[in-house]
Amino acid sequence: MHTLLPLNYAYDALEPHIDARTMELHHTKHHQAYIDKLNAALEKYPEGAALSIEELLRNLKVAPEEVRTAVRNHGGGHANHSFFWTIIGPASTSGTPSVALVAALNSSFGSMEKFWEAWQSKALGLFGSGWVWLVKGGDGLSIITTANQDSSISEGKTPILALDVWEHAYYLSYQNRRADYVTAFKNVIQWDEVSRRFDLSMNSR
Ligand code: MN3
Numbered sequence: 332m333h334t335l336l337p338l339n340y341a342y343d344a345l346e347p348h349i350d351a352r353t354m355e356l357h358h359t360k361h362h363q364a365y366i367d368k369l370n371a372a373l374e375k376y377p378e379g380a381a382l383s384i385e386e387l388l389r390n391l392k393v394a395p396e397e398v399r400t401a402v403r404n405h406g407g408g409h410a411n412h413s414f415f416w417t418i419i420g421p422a423s424t425s426g427t428p429s430v431a432l433v434a435a436l437n438s439s440f441g442s443m444e445k446f447w448e449a450w451q452s453k454a455l456g457l458f459g460s461g462w463v464w465l466v467k468g469g470d471g472l473s474i475i476t477t478a479n480q481d482s483s484i485s486e487g488k489t490p491i492l493a494l495d496v497w498e499h500a501y502y503l504s505y506q507n508r509r510a511d512y513v514t515a516f517k518n519v520i521q522w523d524e525v526s527r528r529f530d531l532s533m534n535s536r
Contacts, residue, residue, distance in 0.1 A: 333369055333370055333384065335358070335359075336416075340420050340421055342355040342358070344420065344421045345421060345422070348422060348518045349504070353500070353502075357412075357495075357499060358412075358416070361412070362413075365404075365406075369405035372398045373398075376394055376395055379394055379402065384409055385484055387402055388402075388406055388482045388484040389487075403480075404480050405480070406482075407485070410482050411493065415493050415495055417521070418493060418520060419516070419519045420519060420521040420524075424523075425521060426522040428525065429522070429526035429530075431526070431533075435472055436472065439472040439473070446474075450513075451513055453475075454513045455509060456476075457476045460479060460498070461476055461478045461481070461496060462480075462481075462493055462495060462496065463475075464477065464490050464494075467488065467489045467491060467529070468489070472491070489531075491525060491532055492528075494513065496513075500512070
């Protein structure tokens with residue numbers, strides 16, 4: 332059984348960048364619903380119930396066809412949100428990216444400014460609901476998007492940074508102003524955690 336873990340900060344801790352009501356609904360309603368529907372799907376896939384969420388998403392093809400879409404959507408929703416909660420937090424603890432991560436971003440994108448331009452462009456260009464990711468793959472660092480709740484893990488990538496661009500993540504405060512939400516997101520990134528994820532991705536390949 333997958334369960335909803337508490338956040339390690341209060342729902343209002345990200346204000347004014349992300350409002351408390353959005354955080355509470357997003358965590359207790361949206362994320363919880365993905366978990367409930369994943370658990371329901373796994374009742375019909377006991378071998379999958381024994382796997383970690385990462386193993387499930389890395390091996391979607393082995394899931395029986397009757398539950399594969401549910402595992403992809405709701406397992407992805409669970410994994411994506413679990414990851415997201417760890418890389419955002421209070422602006423007061425945002426910090427800065429590690430020297431190694433900055434060097435890698437400069438190498439891959441030309442400069443931090445160009446990295447953020449590319450990030451913004453991907454976030455605004457994503458039609459409908461989905462996620463923007465900084466990932467490590469066989470070809471190094473890249474920014475990718477996934478539709479719906481598809482996980483970058485299912486594409487064989489290791490996520491380092493992620494942004495939920497479903498409207499439920501920002502609509503109460505930002506309505507149609509996705510660009511303002513993307514800008515606000517930068518204030519609440521927890522760079523120590525993102526830098527740790529980057530280090531792990533470098534050591535795993
Ligand atoms: Mn969401």
